[in-house]
Amino acid sequence: MRHSDQxxxxxxxxxxxxxxxxxxxxxxxxxxxxxxxxxxxGPLVTRAFAASASSDIDILNFALxxxxxxxxxxTNKAKTVGLTGEAxxxxxxxxxxxAQHVAALTSAIKAAGGTPVKLPTFVFPVTNQKSFLKLxxxxxxxxxxxxxxxxxxxxxxxxxxxxxxxxxxxxxHAASIALLTGQKITPSGGFDIPLTKAKVLAxxxxxxxx
Amino acid sequence: xxxSTTTTDGRPVEGVVQELAxxxxxxxxFLKMAGKTMGAGAAATSLAAFIAACGGSSSSSSSAAAxxxxxSSAVTGTPASSSSGDLAIVNYALxxxxxxxxxxAKxxxxxxxxxxxxxxxxxxxxxENEHVMALKGVAKSLGTPAAVPVGKFPLTSAxxxxxxxxxxENLGASAYLGQAPNIKSKExxxxxxxxxxxxxxHAATFNTLLKLSPTPDGAFAKPMSMAQVLAVVKPxxx
Numbered sequence: 001m002r003h004s005d006q007x008x009x010x011x012x013x014x015x016x017x018x019x020x021x022x023x024x025x026x027x028x029x030x031x032x033x034x035x036x037x038x039x040x041x042g043p044l045v046t047r048a049f050a051a052s053a054s055s056d057i058d059i060l061n062f063a064l065x066x067x068x069x070x071x072x073x074x075t076n077k078a079k080t081v082g083l084t085g086e087a088x089x090x091x092x093x094x095x096x097x098x099a100q101h102v103a104a105l106t107s108a109i110k111a112a113g114g115t116p117v118k119l120p121t122f123v124f125p126v127t128n129q130k131s132f133l134k135l136x137x138x139x140x141x142x143x144x145x146x147x148x149x150x151x152x153x154x155x156x157x158x159x160x161x162x163x164x165x166x167x168x169x170x171x172x173h174a175a176s177i178a179l180l181t182g183q184k185i186t187p188s189g190g191f192d193i194p195l196t197k198a199k200v201l202a203x204x205x206x207x208x209x210x
Numbered sequence: 211x212x213x214s215t216t217t218t219d220g221r222p223v224e225g226v227v228q229e230l231a232x233x234x235x236x237x238x239x240f241l242k243m244a245g246k247t248m249g250a251g252a253a254a255t256s257l258a259a260f261i262a263a264c265g266g267s268s269s270s271s272s273s274a275a276a277x278x279x280x281x282s283s284a285v286t287g288t289p290a291s292s293s294s295g296d297l298a299i300v301n302y303a304l305x306x307x308x309x310x311x312x313x314x315a316k317x318x319x320x321x322x323x324x325x326x327x328x329x330x331x332x333x334x335x336x337x338e339n340e341h342v343m344a345l346k347g348v349a350k351s352l353g354t355p356a357a358v359p360v361g362k363f364p365l366t367s368a369x370x371x372x373x374x375x376x377x378x379e380n381l382g383a384s385a386y387l388g389q390a391p392n393i394k395s396k397e398x399x400x401x402x403x404x405x406x407x408x409x410x411x412h413a414a415t416f417n418t419l420l421k422l423s424p425t426p427d428g429a430f431a432k433p434m435s436m437a438q439v440l441a442v443v444k445p446x447x448x
Contacts, residue, residue, distance in 0.1 A: 093423075093425070096429070097425065097428065097429035098429075100428070100429035100430070101429060104429075104430070144407050147403075148400070148403040148404055148407060151390070151399065151400070151403045152396040152397075152399045152400045152403070157391040158391075160390060160391050160399075161387075161390065161391045161433070162430075164387045164390045164391070164403065164406065164431075164433070165387060165430045165431045165432070165433070166429075166430065166431075167403070167406070167407055167410075168383055168387055168406060168407065168410040168431035169410075169425055169429055169430065169431055170407075171406075171407035171408075171410035171411050171414070172410050172411070172413065172414035172417075172424045172425050172431075173414075173424070173425070174411060175410070175411040175412075175414035175415050175418075175424065176414055176418060176424040178411075179414075179415060179418050185330075185411050185412075185415050186333070186337060186408055186411050186412075189337060189340065190336070190337035190338075190339075190340030190341055190344075190405075190408060191340070191344075191401075191404040191405060191408065192403075192404050192405075192407040192408055193404070194400060194403070194404060
C-alpha cells in the first residue's frame with residue numbers, strides 16, 4: 001500500500017493517456033484530411049520540445065536511469081516473481097538487451113566527459129507474472145515515449161542515431177509484451193506520443209527508491 | 211532466448227514527416243521560408259534522386275539478410291543538405307508509406323486472412339494511412355509531395371504475405387532510423403521518431419507471428435541508408 005499502490009496508478013495514467021481518447025482524436029482528425037491531420041499531430045510534437053533545455057549528457061544520464069530501472073526489473077524482479085514459459089524467455093532476452101543499453105550509455109557518457117549516474121535502488125509493485133507483465137508493458141511504452149521526447153533535444157547526431165537505435169528496440173519489446181498479454185500493440189495509434197521529462201519522472205519516479 | 215541473426219528483415223526507417231503541419235504559425239512560417247527557397251525545383255530534384263537511387267541496387271528484396279548486415283556500416287545514410295534535404299527525406303518516407311498502405315489494402319482485400327489476424331492487418335493499414343496523410347501534409351508545406359507510386363505485391367498465400375509484411379515493416383523501421391540523424395527540422399524529426407517506433411511495433415509483431423526474434427538485430431537496431439532501402443523496394447514498384 002505504499003509504493004506499490006502509488007506506482008501503478010501513476011504509470012497507468014501515462015499509459016492511458018496514450019491509449020484512449022487522445023489517440024482516437026488524433027486518428028479521427030487524421031482521417032479527416034491531410035491538413036487537419038497534420039495539425040492534429042502538432043500537440044504530440046510540441047510535447048517533445050516542452051521538456052528540454054538539457055545537455056546531451058543530462059539526457060544520456062536520464063536515459064541511463066531508465067535503462068538501469070528496466071535492467072533491474074527484468075533481471076532481479078523477474079527472478080523473485082518466478083516467471084514461467086514464454087514470459088520467462090522474453091524477460092530473459094529483454095534483460096540482456098537492456099543491460100547492453102546500460103553499458104552503451106555508460107560508455108557514451110564517459111566518452112563525452114560526463115559522469116554516469118549511479119545505479120539507483122528500485123522498488124517494483126509486482127507480485128506475480130500477471131502484474132509483472134502489466135508493469136513491463138507500461139515501462140516499455142514509457143521508454144519509447146521518453147526517447148522519442150528527448151531525441152529532438154540531442155545536439156550530437158551520433159547520440160541521436162544511438163537513441164534511435166535503442167528506442168526502436170524498446171518499441172519492439174513493447175509490442176512483444178503486448179502480444180503476449182493481449183494488450184494494444186500500438187497504444188496511441190499511428191503515432192507514438194513523445195513524453196516530456198516531467199511525465200517520465202512522474203511515471204518512473206515512484207519506482208525509484210533511492 | 212538468444213537473438214536470431216538469421217532473420218531477414220531489413221530495418222525500417224521511419225519517416226519523418228508529419229509535424230510541420232501541426233500548428234498554423236509554424237506552418238505559415240515554414241511555408242514562407244521554405245516555399246520560396248525550394249518549391250517545385252527542389253521537389254523535382256528530390257524525386258530524381260529517388261529514382262536514381264532506385265537504379266543503384268545492391269541487395270535483394272526476398273532475403274534482406276545481406277542488407278541488414280550491410281546496414282551497420284551505413285549509419286549515416288544519405289547526407290541531407292538543409293531543408294531541401296528534409297523534403298527529400300519526407301518524400302522518401304511518403305513513398306514508403308504509400309507502398310505500405312497499398313500493400314495492406316491489397317492484403318485485406320485478398321481474402322487470405324480472417325478474424326483477429328485480419329483485424330490486426332486492418333489496423334496496421336490504417337496506421338500507415340495516417341502516416342501517408344501526415345507526411346503528405348508536411349511535404350506540401352515544404353514543396354511538392356512525391357507522386358503516388360504504383361505498388362505490386364505478390365499475394366500468394368497467407369504465410370508468404372505474413373513473411374513479406376514482416377520484411378516490409380522491418381525495412382520501414384530501418385529506413386526511418388537511417389534518416390533520423392539527417393533531418394534538419396526538429397519538428398520533422400519528432401514526427402519521424404513518432405512514426406519510427408510504430409513501424410518497429412508492427413515489425414516486432416510480424417516477427418513474433420513468424421516465430422522470429424522480435425529484435426533481429428539484438429539490442430541495437432540497425433539503420434539502412436536510402437540507397438539500401440530503395441534497392442529492396444524497387445521490385446515492388448511497378
